Amino acid sequence: MPTHYPFSAVVSSDDMALALVLTTISPEVGGVLVRGEKGTAKSTMVRALAGVLPPIDVVAGDRFASRPGETSPDGDWPLDAAIETRPVRLVELPVGATEDRVLGSLHLSRALSDGVAEYEPGLLARAHRGILYVDEVNLLHDHLVDLLLDAAAMGRSTVERDGVSVEHAARFVLVGTMNPEEGELRPQLLDRFGLTVEVAAPRDPALRAEVVRRRMAFDASPEAFAASYAEPERALTDRIAGARKLVGEVELSDDSLLTIAELCAAFDVDGLRADLVTARAAVAHAAWCGRTSVTRDDIRVAARLALPHRRRRNPFDAPGLDEELLDQVLGDDDPEPPTDPEPDPDGPGGGEPTDSDSSEGSSAEEGSPDAPVVEKGRQGPSRDQAPADQPSAGTPVAAGAPYRPRLFTVAGTGAGESGRRSRAVTETGRRVGARKSQGPGGSIHLLETLRAAAPHQHARGRTSGPVRFAEQDLRLATREGRESNLVLFCVDASGSMAARKRMEQVKTAILSLLLDAYQRRDKVGLVTFRGAAADLALPPTHSVEIAARRLDDLPAGGRTPLAEGLLEAADVLRRERLRDPRRRPLLVVVTDGRATHGSEAVARSRQAAEHLAGQGVSSLVVDCEDGRFRMGLAATLADHLQAEHTAIGQVSAAALTHAVRTAREGAA
Incomplete structure (x- = not known):
């Protein structure tokens, strides 16, 4: 089994580490979206997270990682069912995955050979009680992002397709990483992630040197490097396990709940999801720090992770939080009780992130150029106030407020990635025909598959019983939708x-x-x-x-x-x-x-x-x-x-x- 970079060995990553830990303590928080420039250890840290999570008990032989006493498509497991203990799974969802791969679909081999409509679990089933990781989530098709977020919020996945009707548990921690230079998520999808963290490479030369030193040591001897961090990793696992047991006992007072509501109202966020996420994250943070009541400091940390991305109104706005307004709403008159001790410098996420952590960003596994600077609260370019009608050569002129333009499309029918502009043959949309299967993936067209198999039944020796299929009979649905250009x-x-x-x-x-x-x-x-x-x-x-x-x-x-x-x-x-x-x-x-x-x-x-x-x-x-x-x-x-x-x-x-x-x- 390959050795992953230790979670506690990533340098100066308090915000990201804390967000990941909080959502594993309380999955109801709703997952984490990590935004940052390339080479900032986003993927490294997410993959290392599974190594510090406490192992789980599952029913032996169950394909859906069910607990004893749970119901799954594989059966109703009694409390005395045989169990096995295994590490938490980290399931990676590739950007090019199809809906069949995510949700699951008809088991083709059983359907063609035995005529049995059997469900083959997808990635959501595999990720149950684990971590579902989407790298470059901003490049994932919108309908798949919606599907993932709905499953994460509901804790269940329902499949009704190709003659299969299955519902199974799908409780997982959803983690997405993205580079904003490659495009943004729509604000509606941003809001569905519980917490968001902005990361950047550290600018302190000493920290950058330490990043390189540790990375080179890991590359030279992964096993020895991981062994040197075994004790911090075990301590982190024990602390997460303790926080999970304590989180149900944490009290969220009416005053704290009112403070959270005042914060969300002051920052003018849409809907009530921000209030719920902030409250859950504050409770998880209190448990992480070993407390049984939520303090103002817990609310502050939760707000810094839950609110910035919910203030965006259009793609030209930059996520961010006005720290002065946050301090003004929370106040600083009442003394805070003693909080968690200073974190171990060798391990991230040991306590609350400081202001300097937020401004400095996360660590990098490699060097990277400066991230693009975006004006906070931008609603579009500001109007130039110069009086002259003819500016001098080289002087830029600002744009006015954008309006809704006409739809301009590419002629003909394409076959590009799903989008919302031009006509195309895509994985989603209305069914317009059928085609022969040329590999895995795609939605089965049952009627056309039966039509293709029907003329060959006598030659295949069928006199009664189920229809006899061959691989060449399989037909997939051709769908027409819209593509991006x-x-x-x-x-x-x-x-x-x-x-x-x-x-x-x-x-x-x-x-x-x-x-x-x-x-x-x-x-x-x-x-x-x-x-x-x-x-x-x-x-x-x-x-x-x-x-x-x-x-x-x-x-x-x-x-x-x-x-x-x-x-x-x-x-x-x-x-x-x-x-x-x-x-x-x-x-x-x-x-x-x-x-x-x-x-x-x-x-x-x-x-x-x-x-x-x-x-x-x-x-x-x-x-x-x-x-x-x-x-x-x-x-x-x-x-x-x-x-x-x-x-x-x-x-x-x-x-x-x-x-x-x-x-x-x-x-x-």
Whole structure:
């Protein structure tokens, strides 16, 4: 069995360690989401957590890890059933898992060979009474995240599919890790995680050196390194076991409950889930510290872990908590009783995290670049107050408030990852047909499987009894839903676009489309062109938050190298096609259509547009030309691109609705 890095050996990780421990003491807290830059020991620490949890007793031979006296699909186990003691399981859910793999499905071998509809447990069943870990949870399909969170909240999983009807216990600790640079979870999904921790590599050189020293020692001799931390690991296991026994005896007074309610109201969080999670986390923290009553310090720690991510209203907001407001609501007049002693410096999670722990972040197994800085409480870019209508070259202009844009899609039917933009054959959606099975995964189409088997029954010797199936009879359902796309913005930032009102209008439209791309789970990229060249301002990413910040800093001025912008966009799309061939692109060209760089600018722009059209790229030209006299160059560009053409004022869904209504009234 491979040796994992010891939980107590991770350096300076109090916030993350404490959050993980609290949710294992009281699984009702609702799991932990760990957000942080790459190389910060997120996965290392989660995988090490199972090693310090007390072992569990399970019914021998039961596939669902049931306790004696529990009911499972494998039987009703009496109290005197044979039991076995085993370590807690850590079940990892891969990002590409199908719904069948998560929930479980019909046992194909038994169904085809014996004609028996038998349930084959999925990952939720395997994770019962253990830990379910999802690395890069922000890249997991939304419907799977909803499914996991529902099961974690209800403690049960119900399967009704493919002729199987099964309900089984699914009580587990859900832990998700993510790098915000790869895209955010939707605020509704963020709220479903009980606790959230922000981690970053330590900036103290001594701490960084200690991280490297321990990692190198572990890599040189994993067994010896783990043995050197055996005693802290045993002590941590005993403390968790003691806290689990004590948590039921902790008293949460009415005053403490009222304080929690005042906190949640002061931070303007939605719903009552924050109140419940904060209360449960405060009780768990009191048990962790060996107390039988909740103190103000327990509430403070619980609030710091349960509230920050619940204050987000849109993807451009950064999670965070106003420490001054927290202190103001909690007050500091009453003396606190003695709390837990100082934690062992060799082991995380020994007591309450300090303010410095929160600001310093978590440890790193490897070095990493600084995490992107996000303005706290951002609701979108602030409006520039400069009075001049024509800013100087290089001076950025801010966007206005985003609006709901029209839906722009890629033509045809794709086969990319599930999303909310273009038509595609996906794992979810309405059933539109059937196909032969070409490997594991997929939903069985029972009717088409029977039709495929029916002509061969006589040849297979069947005269009565169950239908005789062969592997080649198996048919899987073909479903049509929506896919996510790569939305690549190619933005004209030249002098003809530099008028403040026009550039503000352009940035507002792009910001609105970015918000739409976030909601539809698209990847986004940003190419800009001005002066003499084009620039890839943002390589394709899931993080629209970073795209919005790059948009903030976009200057304007100079000549218009339209051809260079289109060729740069074509090169980006070519590279992305090699990297992710299933994800179809939507090119959004934002320009007035003028090309003023070089003597043959117009001809080169036409050739570049026709090259993109020849590649089969679905495109949209957002026409930024305004004024009474218009040249119509953007419309001509759209013809060469074979693209949809729309005026920038018609990007808004409300503007389009108004235009259609006006046209109808005029016709009447």
